[in-house]
Amino acid sequence: MASLHTSFLNFSLSSFVLLLLSCSWYKVSWAHDGETVEIAVHSLLPETNCIPSSKGFDNHPSGKLQLVDVNGPCSPLETTPSLEEILHQDQLRVRSIHSMINKHVRDSKAKIPTRFGLPFKTKNYVVNIGVGTPNQNLWVTMDTGSSLSWILCKTCPNCRGLPFSPSQSSSYSNIACGSADCSQAYSATHHSPACRDACIYQTQYADSDYSVGFFARETLRLTPSDVFPGFKLGCGHDVKLRDSTSGILGLGSHPASLVYQTATKFGKVFSYCLPSSTNSNGFLAFGNQTGSTSPAVRYIRLILNPQNPDLYYVPLNGISLNGRRLAIPASTFSAHGTVIDSGTIVSYLPPSAYIILRNAFRAAMSGYPSATPPRGGVYDTCYDLSRNRTVTIPSIKLNFGGGIDLLLDQYSGVITNVGSYKFCLAFSANDDEEETTIIGSIQQKTYEVIYDVPRGRLGFRSVGATCN
Ligand SMILES: *[C@@H]1O[C@H](CO)[C@@H](O)[C@H](O)[C@H]1NC(C)=O
Numbered sequence: 106m107a108s109l110h111t112s113f114l115n116f117s118l119s120s121f122v123l124l125l126l127s128c129s130w131y132k133v134s135w136a137h138d139g140e141t142v143e144i145a146v147h148s149l150l151p152e153t154n155c156i157p158s159s160k161g162f163d164n165h166p167s168g169k170l171q172l173v174d175v176n177g178p179c180s181p182l183e184t185t186p187s188l189e190e191i192l193h194q195d196q197l198r199v200r201s202i203h204s205m206i207n208k209h210v211r212d213s214k215a216k217i218p219t220r221f222g223l224p225f226k227t228k229n230y231v232v233n234i235g236v237g238t239p240n241q242n243l244w245v246t247m248d249t250g251s252s253l254s255w256i257l258c259k260t261c262p263n264c265r266g267l268p269f270s271p272s273q274s275s276s277y278s279n280i281a282c283g284s285a286d287c288s289q290a291y292s293a294t295h296h297s298p299a300c301r302d303a304c305i306y307q308t309q310y311a312d313s314d315y316s317v318g319f320f321a322r323e324t325l326r327l328t329p330s331d332v333f334p335g336f337k338l339g340c341g342h343d344v345k346l347r348d349s350t351s352g353i354l355g356l357g358s359h360p361a362s363l364v365y366q367t368a369t370k371f372g373k374v375f376s377y378c379l380p381s382s383t384n385s386n387g388f389l390a391f392g393n394q395t396g397s398t399s400p401a402v403r404y405i406r407l408i409l410n411p412q413n414p415d416l417y418y419v420p421l422n423g424i425s426l427n428g429r430r431l432a433i434p435a436s437t438f439s440a441h442g443t444v445i446d447s448g449t450i451v452s453y454l455p456p457s458a459y460i461i462l463r464n465a466f467r468a469a470m471s472g473y474p475s476a477t478p479p480r481g482g483v484y485d486t487c488y489d490l491s492r493n494r495t496v497t498i499p500s501i502k503l504n505f506g507g508g509i510d511l512l513l514d515q516y517s518g519v520i521t522n523v524g525s526y527k528f529c530l531a532f533s534a535n536d537d538e539e540e541t542t543i544i545g546s547i548q549q550k551t552y553e554v555i556y557d558v559p560r561g562r563l564g565f566r567s568v569g570a571t572c573n
């Protein structure tokens with residue numbers, strides 16, 4: 106099936122990178138920076154068949170793992186969440202991110218002990234890893250919003266994923282109670298110490314899923330050439346996990362994170378490309394993969410907050426629509442910060458900023474029939490494009506400091522398909538003006554997003570819909 110994907114990367118008015126991956130008979134007109142582009146409505150419809158392109162993953166490139174959308178047709182796992190359920194999960198994740206942040210704010214202001222916000226769980230992108238000796242292969246969720254990695258170690262009534270069997274592995278060992286390694290598990294999961302012959306970790310999620318088990322050392326194999334003996338991870342014996350994965354790979358910036366545990370080899374640099382066409386796969390890469398021939402990477406500041414090592418912050422200060430900066434004061438974003446997250450789907454803005462963006466978007470889309478938004482309240486600006494052959498979607502840019510802008514992909518960064526020919530603006534409003542802005546996964550598509558932790562910068566490289 107021919108499809109058309111467009112991707113833009115633009116960091117200044119003078120630079121303009123355009124990647125047109127495949128083009129069928131559709132007539133397409135391109136315009137200059139900030140102007141709009143007419144695209145065939147048909148090309149916006151999601152693919153329903155998996156046409157996997159292995160992109161050299163069979164050769165197991167060093168430091169590079171195939172990343173698969175767990176809800177897409179290429180998913181290796183049995184998953185049938187409805188759109189409503191996916192959006193509900195997204196809201197739970199956003200609420201738990203906010204409660205985690207606000208917990209620290211409240212603590213530092215009032216010094217009143219408050220309950221920790223529950224960690225948040227992503228359910229969107231999975232990678233296949235090898236654990237143990239001999240190697241057992243497991244599908245786990247990649248999560249930039251948590252640090253402790255854990256795997257399912259037992260079949261359980263409340264989970265469906267394939268478990269790892271520690272008894273079949275010669276390299277498995279539990280971590281002792283009271284050790285420095287053990288306290289790392291407590292601080293990574295914000296949990297009080299627990300011990301049952303060996304160190305116990307516990308992690309609980311906002312959607313009432315949880316994982317409890319031994320904190321252990323085991324050999325982790327990311328690729329055949331990237332093997333890490335003695336990797337510290339949770340071995341879950343009492344787990345409630347709604348999806349069919351076997352656990353979580355934590356990429357936060359706490360010392361327990363994979364990013365820190367593999368620092369000697371990969372220098373705390375990792376990147377991902379989220380698959381934006383459902384018939385293609387993305388990647389999760391470790392270390393500096395930037396060859397001399399690859400297109401330019403543009404960097405913005407990556408801000409780590411020691412109080413919240415599970416969150417990566419960026420300096421968003423404005424939004425432009427069709428090349429015009431919207432009248433949102435930079436302080437709207439800077440007052441409570443902006444988190445970039447791979448596990449939240451939609452971007453969530455302070456309500457005052459969202460309304461300005463939404464109104465400008467609606468004005469630009471006034472020529473199209475509106476549609477009833479899906480239930481759940483995530484979206485409120487939707488269109489029925491079933492009777493339009495082409496559509497001109499307004500261009501949206503996220504403005505960061507220093508004149509750096511990120512032009513969102515018009516195919517997958519601005520609107521999202523919510524069933525048949527219905528599309529919604531892929532942004533939402535936070536419940537409260539005081540809550541942190543979140544840049545979700547939709548807006549990161551068609552880019553390789555590079556987390557360079559030691560240099561405190563986040564890179565964007567335009568890679569198009571197929572993550573090449
Ligand atoms: C990777 O290496 C290239 C070439 O040496 C360098 O220009 C670039 O800054 C490095 N990127 C990271 C994220 O370290």
Ligand SMILES: *[C@@H]1O[C@H](CO)[C@@H](O)[C@H](O)[C@H]1NC(C)=O
Nearest residue numbers: 472473474490492493494495
């Ligand atoms: C889209 O289709 C609707 C229904 O046929 C029509 O009223 C509207 O004018 C079309 N919009 C554009 C911009 O062509």
